[in-house]
Amino acid sequence: MLEIRHLVKCFGPLVAVDDVSFTVSQGEALGFLGPNGAGKSTTMKMITGFLAPSSGTAIICGCDIATQPVAAKKHIGYLPEGAPAYPDMTPGDFLDFIAHIRGFSGGEAKRRIGRVVEMIKIAEVMHQPIETLSKGYRRRVGVAQALLHDPDVLILDEPTDGLDPNQKYEMRKIITAMRPEKAIIISTHLLEEVEAVCSRAIIIARGRVLADGTPTELAERSRHHNAVRVSMAGGVDPNIRAEMAALPGVAAVEPVSDSEGDGLIVFPRGGRPVVAEIADLARGRGWTITSLRVERGRLDDVFREITAAQPEPSPIAAAA
Amino acid sequence: MRNILTIFRRELAGYFATPLAYVFIVIFLVMAGILTFFVGNFFERGQADLQPFFTFHPWLYVVLIPALSMRLWAEERRSGTIELFLTLPIRMTEAVVGKFLAAWCFAGIALALTFPFWITVNYLGRPDNGVILASYIASWLMAGAVLAVGACISAMTKNQVIAFVVTAALVFVLTVSGSPILLGLFQGWAPEWLIRGVTQMSFLGHFSAITRGVIDTRDLVYFLSVMIAFLGANAILVDLEKAE
Numbered sequence: 001m002l003e004i005r006h007l008v009k010c011f012g013p014l015v016a017v018d019d020v021s022f023t024v025s026q027g028e029a030l031g032f033l034g035p036n037g038a039g040k041s042t043t044m045k046m047i048t049g050f051l052a053p054s055s056g057t058a059i060i061c062g063c064d065i066a067t068q069p070v071a072a073k074k075h076i077g078y079l080p081e082g083a084p085a086y087p088d089m090t091p092g093d094f095l096d097f098i099a100h101i102r103g104f105s106g107g108e109a110k111r112r113i114g115r116v117v118e119m120i121k122i123a124e125v126m127h128q129p130i131e132t133l134s135k136g137y138r139r140r141v142g143v144a145q146a147l148l149h150d151p152d153v154l155i156l157d158e159p160t161d162g163l164d165p166n167q168k169y170e171m172r173k174i175i176t177a178m179r180p181e182k183a184i185i186i187s188t189h190l191l192e193e194v195e196a197v198c199s200r201a202i203i204i205a206r207g208r209v210l211a212d213g214t215p216t217e218l219a220e221r222s223r224h225h226n227a228v229r230v231s232m233a234g235g236v237d238p239n240i241r242a243e244m245a246a247l248p249g250v251a252a253v254e255p256v257s258d259s260e261g262d263g264l265i266v267f268p269r270g271g272r273p274v275v276a277e278i279a280d281l282a283r284g285r286g287w288t289i290t291s292l293r294v295e296r297g298r299l300d301d302v303f304r305e306i307t308a309a310q311p312e313p314s315p316i317a318a319a320a
Numbered sequence: 321m322r323n324i325l326t327i328f329r330r331e332l333a334g335y336f337a338t339p340l341a342y343v344f345i346v347i348f349l350v351m352a353g354i355l356t357f358f359v360g361n362f363f364e365r366g367q368a369d370l371q372p373f374f375t376f377h378p379w380l381y382v383v384l385i386p387a388l389s390m391r392l393w394a395e396e397r398r399s400g401t402i403e404l405f406l407t408l409p410i411r412m413t414e415a416v417v418g419k420f421l422a423a424w425c426f427a428g429i430a431l432a433l434t435f436p437f438w439i440t441v442n443y444l445g446r447p448d449n450g451v452i453l454a455s456y457i458a459s460w461l462m463a464g465a466v467l468a469v470g471a472c473i474s475a476m477t478k479n480q481v482i483a484f485v486v487t488a489a490l491v492f493v494l495t496v497s498g499s500p501i502l503l504g505l506f507q508g509w510a511p512e513w514l515i516r517g518v519t520q521m522s523f524l525g526h527f528s529a530i531t532r533g534v535i536d537t538r539d540l541v542y543f544l545s546v547m548i549a550f551l552g553a554n555a556i557l558v559d560l561e562k563a564e
Binding site for chain 1: 326329330333337338400401409562
C-alpha cells in the first residue's frame with residue numbers, strides 16, 4: 001500500500017534523510033524509531049507531501065505523491081508532529097472542516113465525526129476551543145482528524161506523546177484494532193510502544209535505515225536475548241559466579257541489583273539458550289534458586305547499540 | 321471550487337472567533353469617521369458627496385489592512401498547522417485563493433458597515449449615488465490589492481509583526497508611487513518612461529480614477545493583475561518557505 005523509494009532530503013549541505021526505502025503493506029504497523037533529529041519526521045513529511053524530496057518518491061496506494069499529490073493525500077491520514085490544530089476552533093468545528101475538505105458533507109460528515117469522536121473519546125470537549133484543551137486531548141483531536149476519512153494509510157508522528165498511561169493504552173488498543181485494514185507508520189521513541197502495537201520496526205539514525213525487522217527479531221540482536229536472570233537464597237557469592245561463568249555456553253556473568261533484589265545475569269554465547277545448563281549446575285551443587293527467568297532481549301539495548309555506533313549528529317543536524 | 325469554499329468558510333469564521341474582527345471593524349469605522357468629519361471637513365464643504373470619506377481610504381488601508389493579512393500564513397507557520405493544512409487533499413491554489421477571498425470578504429464586510437455615511441449624505445442632500453457606488457468598488461478593489469500584497473509577505477515569515485511592518489511599508493510605497501514624494505526621487509535623472517511606469521504602478525492613481533465615477537477597464541485590470549501577481553507569488557513562497 002505504501003512504497004518508499006530512495007527518499008533523500010538535503011537541507012543545504014546537511015543530508016537529513018539519506019536514501020530511505022521501505023514498503024508497508026496492509027495489516028502492517030511499522031514502528032519508526034530513531035533518536036531525535038534522525039530524520040523520522042522529515043521522512044514522514046515527504047511521504048505525506050508536505051516536503052518535496054530532493055530525490056526519490058513515495059507511492060501511496062498506487063499514487064505518486066510527487067506527481068499526483070491530491071490523489072495520494074486522499075489515501076493518507078496524517079498526524080503531524082506535535083498534533084497541530086487551529087487553536088481558536090473547537091474540535092467540533094475543526095473536525096467539520098476536515099470532513100468537508102475530505103469531501104463529506106451533511107449526514108455523512110456528521111456520521112463520520114460521530115464515529116471518530118466515540119472512538120477517540122473526545123465527546124466531552126467538542127465545544128471548547130482547542131487552545132484550552134490539555135495536551136492529551138489535543139493529541140486525540142489530531143488523531144481523530146487523521147482517522148476521519150478511514151484512510152488506507154495512516155501516518156502518526158508520536159501519537160501517544162502527552163497521553164497518560166490509560167490514554168496510551170486506549171490509543172494503542174485503537175491502533176491495534178485498525179491494523180488489519182490499514183498500512184500504518186508510527187514514529188515514536190517509546191520502545192514499549194513498538195512492542196505493543198508494531199508488527200515491524202525500522203531503526204533510523206542520521207537519515208539512514210540501520211535495522212528493519214519485527215520487534216522480536218530486533219530484540220534477538222540484544223545481548224540480553226536468552227540471558228538468564230538468577231536469584232538465590234542467601235545472595236550470590238563469588239564462587240557461584242565463577243562456576244557459572246565456567247559453563248561452556250556462557251559468555252559472561254554480571255551481578256545485578258534491581259527491584260527483584262540481588263542476583264546474577266548470565267549472558268549466553270551467541271544467543272543460544274543456556275537456562276538448562278544453569279539449572280543442572282544449580283541442582284548438582286544444591287543451590288537454592290529463588291527465581292530464574294529467561295529474558296527475551298531488550299529493544300532499548302539494540303536501539304542504543306545500533307544508534308550509538310553512529311557518530312553523534314553534528315550540531316547543525318541536531319538543530320534541524 | 322468546493323475546497324475553496326470550505327477553506328473560505330473556515331478562514332472567515334476564524335476572524336470572528338477572535339476579537340480581531342470586532343476590533344478591526346470598530347477601529348476602521350471610528351478612524352474613517354474621524355478622518356471624514358474632522359480632517360476631511362465633511363460638513364464645512366457643503367457638498368453632498370462622500371469624497372472626504374473615500375479620499376482617506378488608501379491611507380487607512382496602509383495601516384489597517386496589513387493587520388488583517390499578517391496572520392494569513394505567518395500564523396499557520398508559527399503554530400505548525402500549515403503542515404496539517406497542506407497535507408490535506410487540496411491544491412495550493414485552492415489554499416491561497418480560499419484564504420485570500422476570506423480576508424477580502426472580511427474587508428468587504430467592514431467596508432459595507434460604513435453604510436451610515438451613505439445614509440447621512442443621502443439624508444443631507446442629493447449625492448450622485450453612481451459615483452458613491454464606483455468609489456465603494458474602488459475602495460474594495462484597493463483593499464483586495466493590499467491584502468494580496470500582505471498575504472504574499474505573510475507567507476515569507478513566521479512573525480506576524482514583521483509581516484505587518486513589511487506589508488505596511490511596501491503598501492505605502494505602492495500607494496505613494498504616483499505622488500510627488502516618490503516622483504521627486506526619480507525626477508532629474510530617470511528617463512521619462514520609468515517615471516511614467518512608476519506613476520502607473522500607483523494604487524492611488526488607479527483608486528482616484530475610479531472614485532471619480534468611471535470604472536475604466538484599465539483600472540480594473542490593474543487591480544486584478546496586482547492581486548493575481550501577488551497571489552501567484554504567495555503560492556510559490558508558501559511552497560518554498562513552508563519547511564523553514
